[in-house]
Amino acid sequence: MEELQMYRNEISELGFSIIENIYSPCEIEKIIGCIDQAALSNRETFRKSSDLFAIRQFLKEVPSVQPLVFNNKLKEIIQELFGKDYFVVKSIYFDKPETSNWYVSYHQDLTISVDKKIDREDFGPWTTKQNQFAVQPPINILKSNFTIRIHLDETDENNGALKxxxxxxxxxxxxxxxxxxxxxxxxxxxxxxxxxxxMKPLTLHGSNRTTNKQRRRVIHIEFSNAKLPEGLNWSEKLNISIA
Incomplete structure (x- = not known):
């Protein structure tokens, strides 16, 4: 419990925290196996290039991975650090290959994914990507949300670790x-x-190009406990069973 309090303090004070040993090597290999099987298909939510392979709506597109991702350790962390009322609102899988020149400049995650566009003064601007609506919500929603990034490879400054x-x-x-x-x-x-x-979504973050020819695979999952206004729904809401 003392360790969890330390992580809670880091997230509150610094905007992020790193927790090691959440998944065993065997669990990681099973997760990668599910992804590799799904990657054999070509779907609208998949993005494939020489610099990046990404799967949007990852937990929906690869449902077999859900029980592996939400193991007991991760569910305990979510419950203890944030609460049982949090649910998934967005998930993406990123694979930065060994020779990737992909980099991301500093930014905040200012949008959420929703099912439709509605006119509201407190929601906007709007964008659409791969038939998915994204909008900047009131800042109190962004302040309460959080993101978990699951690392399937060793990641440092040489292969695109977040800065x-x-x-x-x-x-x-x-x-x-x-x-x-x-x-x-x-x-x-x-x-x-x-x-x-x-990480908190308002934390400024970015990443550099890969320079050490080491792959970087990450599962990015965003969580919220916010109720959206009538007529608007999270496009990817997934409740987590925390016993």
Whole structure:
């Protein structure tokens, strides 16, 4: 329980935390097996290029992976750090190959995925990607949400580990072009295979190109406990059974 309190404090104060040894090597291999089987098909939610393979709506597209991802360790962490009322609202699988030149500049995760577009003053702007609606919600929803990134490979600064700006989640909407490097602290989040990174969506984050010819596979899952206004629903809501 003391360790969990430490992680809770880190997430609250820094905007992120890293927890090792959530999945055994055997569990990781089973998860990868499910993904490799699904990757044999070609679906609308799959994105394949020389720099990146991604599966949007991952937990829906690869349902066999759900009991493996939500093992007892992860469910305990979700319950103890956030509460039983949280549910999945978005999931993506990223595979950055060994020779990838893919990089992501600093940004905050400011949108949520919903089932339709409605006119509301407090929701917007709107975008559409692969027939999925995304919208920037009121900031109180973003403040209560959190993301878990499950690492299927060893990840460091040489193969695209996330770099974050500590405490940036406490500054509301923070435009990357206004970052003052004289006062901000950048942290490269090295995560071992089988570990997870938990992050608040308002934490500024990005990643560099791969330079060591090492693969980086990550499952990105976003959680919320927010009730959306009438007429609007989460496009990928999935309840977690936490016994």
């Amino acid at each position: 974050v700006i500590e405490k940036s989640h406490l500054k509301g909407i923070y435009r990357p072009e206004t970052i003052d490097w004289a006062i901000e602290t950048e942290k490269v989040c090295k995560v071992a295979k089988g570990g997870i990174m938990i």
